[in-house]
Amino acid sequence: MKEIRSRANNLDFERPLVTVDVVIFSVLDDALKVLLVRRPDDAQEPFPGRWALPGGFVNVEKDRSLEDCAARKLKEKTGVSAPYLEQLGSWGDAVRDPRGWSATHAYFALIHVPTDHEKAGRRGSADSQWVQVDEVNRKRLAFDHPQILAAAIARLRAKVEYTSLPAFLLAETFTLPQLQHTYEVVLGRAVDKSAFRKRMLDAGFLEEAGMAQGPFGRVAMGYRIRNRDQAATFPRTFKAVE
Amino acid sequence: MKEIRSRANNLDFERPLVTVDVVIFSVLDDALKVLLVRRPDDAQEPFPGRWALPGGFVNVEKDRSLEDCAARKLKEKTGVSAPYLEQLGSWGDAVRDPRGWSATHAYFALIHVPTDHEKAGRRGSADSQWVQVDEVNRKRLAFDHPQILAAAIARLRAKVEYTSLPAFLLAETFTLPQLQHTYEVVLGRAVDKSAFRKRMLDAGFLEEAGMAQGPFGRVAMGYRIRNRDQAATFPRTFKAVE
DNA sequence: ATAATAGTGTCTCTCAGACACTATTAA
DNA sequence: TTAATAGTGTCTGAGAGACACTATTAT
CATH class of the missing domain: 3.90.79.10 (Nucleoside Triphosphate Pyrophosphohydrolase)
Structure with missing residues (x-):
């Protein structure tokens, strides 16, 4: 050498x-x-x-x-x-x-x-x-x-478990059901829809970006990450340990 | 170059x-x-x-x-x-x-x-x-x-806010009041004694190490970190954000 | 209408924080 | 006894999860 x-x-x-x-x-x-x-x-x-x-x-x-x-x-x-x-x-x-x-x-x-x-x-x-x-x-x-x-x-x-990281795995605009699905894929388990939505919206890292139409069903609100330089952190983990 | x-x-x-x-x-x-x-x-x-x-x-x-x-x-x-x-x-x-x-x-x-x-x-x-x-x-x-x-x-x-790191700033054995004081110094704010003790003991990263006598007052239980290779993490942060 | 998906309301139960209380030591 | 510190019991409020409900779309 x-x-x-x-x-x-x-x-x-x-x-x-x-x-x-x-x-x-x-x-x-x-x-x-x-x-x-x-x-x-x-x-x-x-x-x-x-x-x-x-x-x-x-x-x-x-x-x-x-x-x-x-x-x-x-x-x-x-x-x-x-x-x-x-x-x-x-x-x-x-x-x-x-x-x-x-x-x-x-x-x-x-x-x-x-x-x-x-x-x-x-x-x-x-x-x-x-x-x-x-x-x-x-x-x-x-x-x-x-x-x-x-x-x-x-x-x-x-x-x-406690950040908004999965949002970066999606296209620039996405819906809450898509985001939830991404969380579930990464976590390897299902999460409750209502709790999930409350958590994401309360964290304040999303901004609305017009309605998004999927192939079926009701149109969903599209969202965008407010600040792509930094992930949001939640005060609790997703599922408290037993 | x-x-x-x-x-x-x-x-x-x-x-x-x-x-x-x-x-x-x-x-x-x-x-x-x-x-x-x-x-x-x-x-x-x-x-x-x-x-x-x-x-x-x-x-x-x-x-x-x-x-x-x-x-x-x-x-x-x-x-x-x-x-x-x-x-x-x-x-x-x-x-x-x-x-x-x-x-x-x-x-x-x-x-x-x-x-x-x-x-x-x-x-x-x-x-x-x-x-x-x-x-x-x-x-x-x-x-x-x-x-x-x-x-x-x-x-x-x-x-x-969510780990046992301050325990590593103390001598090998320490009491819970000492640990609480260390947390308070690093956090820059006071925390509630009862909640603090519950949190530390429930996290299970401490083991008892005999009684420790201070200069005044009641003797306290001494504790030791069970596994010094890794800090414990708590499921919530210390004080939820408003 | 139905099927499919999006979104909300409500109840409950857990648990952290508040805080007052008891316990144990030295002097 | 008092002063000082260690440790516990109890209540309450916030909020996450469970889950049933309503809303909106295409066909």
Whole structure:
């Protein structure tokens, strides 16, 4: 392994490799899914051909900041440019990457994938695929990505109990029944309609956005997130523990 | 800016500087304080003589992981070896360090400083000092440490509302009135004794540890944290929002 | 009309907070 | 005894959940 040396300041020690990885969640076909990419088959690369989280090295010329870097990777893989993006954590040690001491900054994104959006891989392609979160263990992910992904899923499941995060998994405008359905998909259980509506409306993070007509039944009020930079938090969890 | 490309593995690009910083909290003299260190006066160094969070470069020979590195820095500055240590986040961009593109992994520690513990700086020394969190703005901190510290304080204040974190600011065994006092110091407001006791005991994260006699009054039950690796979370916040 | 979906009203039960009360210690 | 602190009992009010009800649409 080679070191980058310099003169003046005492900066001549070996620097770790620095990467960014993004855990991208979306709800597709009534299931919570995560986007995985296939690593190159090149035998020079670590974990050739294995599935992994989208990510890569920080480019000190192109990336102004870590968050920029994460947003860039997300844009490259999905085309989405205004997602919910939050930092998940960092993982760094001597052995996680065979190429040397490395540290990755993991981000956590919630996006909406339009139904008719085939090319960016609604179904998937040879080198990228949406995988249901409870089936992701069947893939043998590269690096320490199983841990990172597990942390992301745990964080999402925890925050869904007391924040408005699932709203970011929907299109820009959505109805309360759609939002409730998204909550139920992520929580893995049904919630009471009346309590749900009270909670969402009282939290004040929604603004009305005209009526929305579905294929059947009564028209519903459409809503939009008032401030997409920040999720709302509720004073209680969804179902008090017994 | 240089970019050296090569054949085999494409690892010949400039790597960011990688550091770890630790925000160390403790309650001293009935106030929430944070430990700051003074940067060397050497004019070659960035921000000479300014106050900063304890931290430094990751040493790929000495540190097995980022968390190891944080624990090492904490041990060096305070002597404490079994603290509550959690990751706060990472900050990385082209300009935060004048020496070049750098990324820091910030950690968040809660420790107890014994009253008679003078040397590691209960009062402070020439190059390290415990500063009350609401007076920290008066110091002109180095780097982007004002943001990092603000994030740490926000995180602590938020989590105190629904977790057992303040228990880690006390000695190994403590009484419920002591714990309540710690909560009140961190929250900055009084809480009801009866509700507080119910909440703590029902959460089940404490175990009895014999009676503890104070200077006056009735003896109190001493408690210990059942599992120091993890904080308990309560299903509601302390005071529901109006 | 019916089926399907959206949205509301009401009751109940839990539980946190308020606060007054009792208990135990030292002096 | 008093002062000081530890710990408990009881009431109440807010609010989440349960669930039945009404409202609006397409066919």
